[in-house]
Amino acid sequence: xxxxxxxxxxxxxxxxxxxxxxxxxxxxxxxxxxxxxxxxxxxxxxxxxxxxxxxxxxxxxxxxxxxxxxxxxxxxxxxxxxxxxxxxxxxxxxxxxxxxxxxxxxxxxxxxxxxxxxxxxxxxxxxxxxxxxxxxxxxxxxxxxxxxxxxxxxxxxxxxxxxxxxxxxxxxxxxxxxxxxxxxxxxxxxxxxxxxxxxxxxxxxxxxxxxxxxxxxxxxxxxxxxxxxxxxxxxxxxxxxxxxxxxxxxxxxxxxxxxxxxxxxxxxxxxxxxxxxxxxxxxxxxxxxxxxxxxxxxxxxxxxxxxxxxxxxxxxxxxxxxxxxxxxxxxxxxxxxxxxxxxxxxxxxxxxxxxxxx
Numbered sequence: 251x252x253x254x255x256x257x258x259x260x261x262x263x264x265x266x267x268x269x270x271x272x273x274x275x276x277x278x279x280x281x282x283x284x285x286x287x288x289x290x291x292x293x294x295x296x297x298x299x300x301x302x303x304x305x306x307x308x309x310x311x312x313x314x315x316x317x318x319x320x321x322x323x324x325x326x327x328x329x330x331x332x333x334x335x336x337x338x339x340x341x342x343x344x345x346x347x348x349x350x351x352x353x354x355x356x357x358x359x360x361x362x363x364x365x366x367x368x369x370x371x372x373x374x375x376x377x378x379x380x381x382x383x384x385x386x387x388x389x390x391x392x393x394x395x396x397x398x399x400x401x402x403x404x405x406x407x408x409x410x411x412x413x414x415x416x417x418x419x420x421x422x423x424x425x426x427x428x429x430x431x432x433x434x435x436x437x438x439x440x441x442x443x444x445x446x447x448x449x450x451x452x453x454x455x456x457x458x459x460x461x462x463x464x465x466x467x468x469x470x471x472x473x474x475x476x477x478x479x480x481x482x483x484x485x486x487x488x489x490x491x492x493x494x495x496x497x498x499x500x501x502x503x504x505x506x507x508x509x510x511x512x513x514x515x516x517x518x519x520x521x522x523x524x525x526x527x528x529x530x531x532x533x534x535x536x537x538x539x540x541x542x543x544x545x546x547x548x549x550x551x552x553x554x555x556x557x558x559x560x561x562x563x564x565x566x567x568x569x570x571x572x573x574x575x576x577x578x579x580x581x582x583x584x585x586x587x588x589x590x591x592x593x594x595x596x597x598x599x600x601x602x603x604x605x606x607x608x
Contacts, residue, residue, distance in 0.1 A: 322344060329360065337366045351567070356377050370593070378443045388454055390447060390448045391452075392452070395426070410431065424591075487547065496587070499531060528584060531584075534581045541576050542593065547568065551583060
């Protein structure tokens with residue numbers, strides 16, 4: 251039988267105290283006893299989010315004492331600036347060739363906390379969950395910010411040169427805030443959110459009326475009717491999907507048929523957000539100008555990525571995200587069908603039908 255790790259032991263002990271708050275403190279290894287006693291002393295505090303944060307901190311300590319590192323989707327929640335710096339440091343050493351399950355990432359996430367999953371070009375991809383209307387404005391001068399509401403609904407106020415623009419973003423919709431604009435996302439109900447945020451130079455403000463411009467960025471006008479995601483525009487992914495046919499990939503499939511099967515949701519930094527559904531195996535492709543994000547909405551696909559160490563196959567199930575690193579050849583196989591939201595670099599993409607495109 252495999253030896254139980256310190257993480258498993260502490261996790262079980264904390265869970266036992268949560269299940270039976272009036273019971274005795276469980277017996278654990280001496281090196282964990284002080285941590286567990288601290289949890290026992292504080293377990294009667296009334297705020298559940300504090301208990302969630304405590305449990306996460308204790309679990310992180312147990313990992314440092316010899317437990318295996320968790321997958322990124324189960325990493326310690328980000329509550330403080332120190333948590334954020336530590337997570338970014340850890341991400342720098344992690345492989346991108348991993349799919350991240352969003353349900354797992356959101357599980358046990360305290361109010362107003364985040365989990366960072368993976369980097370995407372200038373952005374960090376992560377999840378958040380909140381229900382409290384905190385007056386905290388944000389501004390990201392390094393790039394656009396992508397907000398994809400998974401559950402609940404947001405109201406986003408964006409400051410433009412012409413004044414504030416308010417946008418309702420319901421579940422299943424995508425909102426892109428352009429680079430350098432102050433904005434304030436407020437929950438209309440408890441919200442679960444997938445985001446891609448450019449962190450460099452980001453600013454926050456708790457003032458009633460923040461500056462209308464970020465650093466050196468002229469804000470665009472209020473919403474237009476182009477059908478693309480602009481200031482004041484949220485796009486429902488399912489609505490866009492309903493306007494395109496399912497693609498069944500075969501030996502006679504043309505480029506025109508493939509292009510017609512993917513609807514445009516928005517523009518996002520140097521990428522285009524599209525959504526489509528297909529059955530079969532795609533040709534090889536690569537993007538020399540940036541990473542590509544895949545978010546599987548329904549079904550399942552297997553992405554094969556060609557690396558210097560050989561092919562890597564990554565199953566991506568519904569509710570998961572995957573980032574294919576810049577410049578690597580990859581293809582997808584979905585024999586039972588898959589629906590996917592993509593953020594694909596705009597320029598210089600390459601396609602190959604060769605057995606090995608390298």
